[in-house]
Every structure is written in structure tokens, then in C-alpha cells.
Amino acid sequence: LYNNGEVYPSADLVALGNLEYQPKNAENAGNGLDVVDSTDWTPLQNHPRTILIGFTNRNNAKVDLFATTKYNDVTPKSSVLTQGVQSEMLLNIARSMGWFGSGTTEPKYVDLQVLTQYPVKTKDGIAYIPKVVERGDRKGDKTYERRENQTFYPITAIIQAVDTTASITTVETTMDTVSTPQSNS
Amino acid sequence: MQRLGVGIHENIVVEKVEKNDKGNLEISFKQIQDIDPMALLNTSGSGSTSFEPKTEKITVWKPTLRETDDYKTVTDKIAEVKDPLQSILLQYLTFDKIKWDIFAGTGITAETYRTKVVDYVETIYDNIVSQFAAQIKPFVGDNGNKNRILFVRQSPAKHYPKFRSRYLDTNPFIESMSIPSTASKLKYTKYEIEKSLNDGTPVGAPAAASTADAKKAEELFA
Numbered sequence: 001l002y003n004n005g006e007v008y009p010s011a012d013l014v015a016l017g018n019l020e021y022q023p024k025n026a027e028n029a030g031n032g033l034d035v036v037d038s039t040d041w042t043p044l045q046n047h048p049r050t051i052l053i054g055f056t057n058r059n060n061a062k063v064d065l066f067a068t069t070k071y072n073d074v075t076p077k078s079s080v081l082t083q084g085v086q087s088e089m090l091l092n093i094a095r096s097m098g099w100f101g102s103g104t105t106e107p108k109y110v111d112l113q114v115l116t117q118y119p120v121k122t123k124d125g126i127a128y129i130p131k132v133v134e135r136g137d138r139k140g141d142k143t144y145e146r147r148e149n150q151t152f153y154p155i156t157a158i159i160q161a162v163d164t165t166a167s168i169t170t171v172e173t174t175m176d177t178v179s180t181p182q183s184n185s
Numbered sequence: 186m187q188r189l190g191v192g193i194h195e196n197i198v199v200e201k202v203e204k205n206d207k208g209n210l211e212i213s214f215k216q217i218q219d220i221d222p223m224a225l226l227n228t229s230g231s232g233s234t235s236f237e238p239k240t241e242k243i244t245v246w247k248p249t250l251r252e253t254d255d256y257k258t259v260t261d262k263i264a265e266v267k268d269p270l271q272s273i274l275l276q277y278l279t280f281d282k283i284k285w286d287i288f289a290g291t292g293i294t295a296e297t298y299r300t301k302v303v304d305y306v307e308t309i310y311d312n313i314v315s316q317f318a319a320q321i322k323p324f325v326g327d328n329g330n331k332n333r334i335l336f337v338r339q340s341p342a343k344h345y346p347k348f349r350s351r352y353l354d355t356n357p358f359i360e361s362m363s364i365p366s367t368a369s370k371l372k373y374t375k376y377e378i379e380k381s382l383n384d385g386t387p388v389g390a391p392a393a394a395s396t397a398d399a400k401k402a403e404e405l406f407a
């Protein structure tokens with residue numbers, strides 16, 4: 001995510017979520033991404049603020065990221081990997097989460113990590129996720145879109161993940177050091 | 186027992202689903218309320234202080250056919266029965282889990298639909314309501330799955346509530362309480378407001394009373 005709001009998916013994410021743009025006549029349009037701020041999502045309202053993404057069919061209403069592309073006849077003009085998308089919403093979320101740091105100069109971009117090890121699903125498969133009305137008299141108001149059987153994954157800035165991994169490595173190393181004399185005894 | 190009546194109501198659960206003695210489906214709804222007894226007793230109500238929840242029983246009538254009804258009209262009337270029930274099921278189930286076989290036992294096929302459907306409306310109605318009852322059964326009396334619901338007036342002449350039955354995609358009448366009320370999609374349409382279908386006042390009650398009162402007042406001060 002660039003500090004001007006441009007977002008590009010990684011090849012791994014594209015493969016995981018079937019994000020690549022499909023030909024116009026394809027049976028399955030492929031997926032885009034829903035972005036959910038738990039602050040406005042009733043099932044997680046009593047939990048610490050978390051930002052989640054969900055892979056959702058492009059034909060659904062109000063898909064936040066990678067929803068549309070342009071075509072040469074029926075073939076997509078570009079790959080989802082290179083087209084990118086401008087998302088003021090995700091940029092605002094990233095800033096409010098402190099993912100761009102708190103200094104006066106923002107980094108040019110921040111890498112985001114999808115924590116697939118923490119999938120979130122509603123019990124009955126029905127999720128009403130928060131969105132913002134983009135046009136008309138109610139522009140800016142919150143609205144809710146229904147999604148079914150969709151899994152959501154928390155995302156975080158990769159810098160936090162690196163820190164976490166580093167601290168876990170330290171703990172494991174320390175334990176190994178401690179256990180070595182015991183195994184010798 | 187207090188009735189919910191025409192209006193938009195919150196924290197509603199399905200309390201009971203049954204067929205009445207005339208074979209029409211009846212769905213009873215109940216409002217779940219966390220009642221503060223002190224507040225209740227301090228309220229100056231109408232003299233019926235009660236912990237009893239508000240309820241409402243909605244009858245889903247069998248379609249009434251006219252001799253002139255063709256298959257298109259009959260299709261609309263069948264849809265007006267099924268669509269609201271589908272809307273209710275969708276509060277509990279995903280699309281892939283809702284199953285209908287509304288032509289079961291009729292022998293109607295795609296080729297014979299236009300000519301035969303008129304003769305099998307009663308069977309189709311029975312199929313719809315029995316299949317609805319079977320699918321909603323696990324959620325009847327489940328107080329944990331609360332909804333917001335909008336009842337419209339049956340007609341200008343009849344003040345009892347009913348489900349809205351058409352254009353439910355754009356004008357839903359039921360939604361999950363997990364949607365905050367500020368983002369609710371339940372609202373009366375312009376048509377319903379113009380026809381006073383958002384008003385559950387019995388015919389002749391307030392309007393007629395106020396006219397009569399005005400006349401009496403006029404006489405008094407004449």
C-alpha cells in the first residue's frame with residue numbers, strides 16, 4: 001500500500017484468493033477484496049480493533065479492492081498484479097492504525113500481511129459487513145452488505161510481523177540454550 | 186397481551202409457526218425486551234403495566250384467484266406468498282441452504298406450467314408453507330437471533346399488519362439486528378406513506394373520533 005493510496009496484491013495473494021481479472025465471458029468473474037474495519041462490524045465490536053479482508057466474488061455489490069478492470073474486447077487489459085487500485089479508504093485505515101508510522105515523513109509504502117492462520121467466519125455463514133455509501137444523497141453514510149460463506153482474515157503491516165517473529169525467535173533460542181545443559185545431564 | 190401492530194419493530198424473534206384451521210399459515214413474532222421493572226412502574230402508561238412481551242401474529246393467506254387470472258397473475262400471487270417467507274428464512278440461512286420444491290405433487294413441468302398452474306395453486310401454497318415451516322423450525326423460539334421487522338397495514342380499510350410482499354430486494358421488510366439502526370434499510374415507501382399503509386390506526390377510531398370531537402366542540406361553543 002503506497003502512501004498515495006495505490007494498492008497492489010502480491011502473487012501469493014492473487015493465487016490464494018483467485019484475484020486475477022478474468023475474460024469478460026468467463027463463468028466465474030474471480031474475486032475482489034472486501035475490507036472490514038471491526039469497529040463497525042457487530043460480531044467483533046467488543047474486540048480490539050482489527051482490519052480484515054475477505055475474498056468476495058467480483059459480481060457482489062460494493063467490492064472494495066480489485067473489483068473492475070478494462071478490457072480489450074473480452075480480454076483484460078492488464079493483470080491485477082500490475083493494474084493496482086486507488087483506495088482512499090484503505091489508506092485512511094492504515095494511517096489510523098499507525099501502519100505508516102507516527103513520524104513527520106511517511107514511508108513511501110508499507111507492506112501488508114494477510115494473517116491466514118486466523119480465519120474469521122460467522123457461525124451461520126451470514127455476515128453483514130460495513131460499507132460506505134459512495135453516491136447520492138446518503139454519500140458518506142454507513143451501509144451494510146450481506147456476504148455468505150465468506151472467510152475473513154486479519155491484515156497487519158508487515159513491520160509488526162517481523163517484530164513478532166524476531167521476539168519469538170529470541171524466546172526459542174533462549175529456551176534451547178537453557179535446555180542444553182539439562183539434556184546433557 | 187400487547188400487539189406490535191403496524192410499524193418498524195426491533196429485537197423480534199419468531200415465536201411460533203403453524204397452520205390455522207382454514208389451512209392458512211400463521212407466523213407469531215415476539216419482541217425480546219430487557220425490561221427494567223422500576224422504569225416500567227414509573228412509566229405512566231395506559232393502565233396495563235406488564236412484563237408480557239409484545240407479539241404479533243401474521244397470517245399468510247392462500248392466494249385468492251379470479252376467473253380472469255392468467256398464469257402471469259397467478260405467478261405473481263404465488264410469488265407474493267413465497268417471497269416474504271424466503272426473506273424470513275434468509276435471516277437464518279444462506280441461499281445455498283434454502284431449498285424449495287413448490288411444484289411437488291402437481292406434475293407441472295416447464296411445458297405445462299402456463300396451462301396447469303391455475304389449477305394447482307392450493308397445492309403449491311401448501312408446499313410453500315409446509316416447506317417454510319420445516320426450514321424455519323430450528324429457529325423458532327431462538328431468542329438469540331433477533332431481527333428488525335416492518336409491518337404494513339393490510340389495506341386502507343383493514344388496520345391489521347401484514348408483510349410487505351413485492352419488490353423485497355429493494356424494499357426489505359426484515360433484517361438482522363446486527364445491522365445498526367442508523368444503517369437500517371427498513372423504511373416505508375412513498376406509495377405506502379401516501380396510502381397510509383404505515384399507520385395502524387383502526388378505521389373510524391382517531392380520525393372519526395376527532396371529527397366527532399370537533400363537532401361537539403363546535404356545538405358547545407356555538
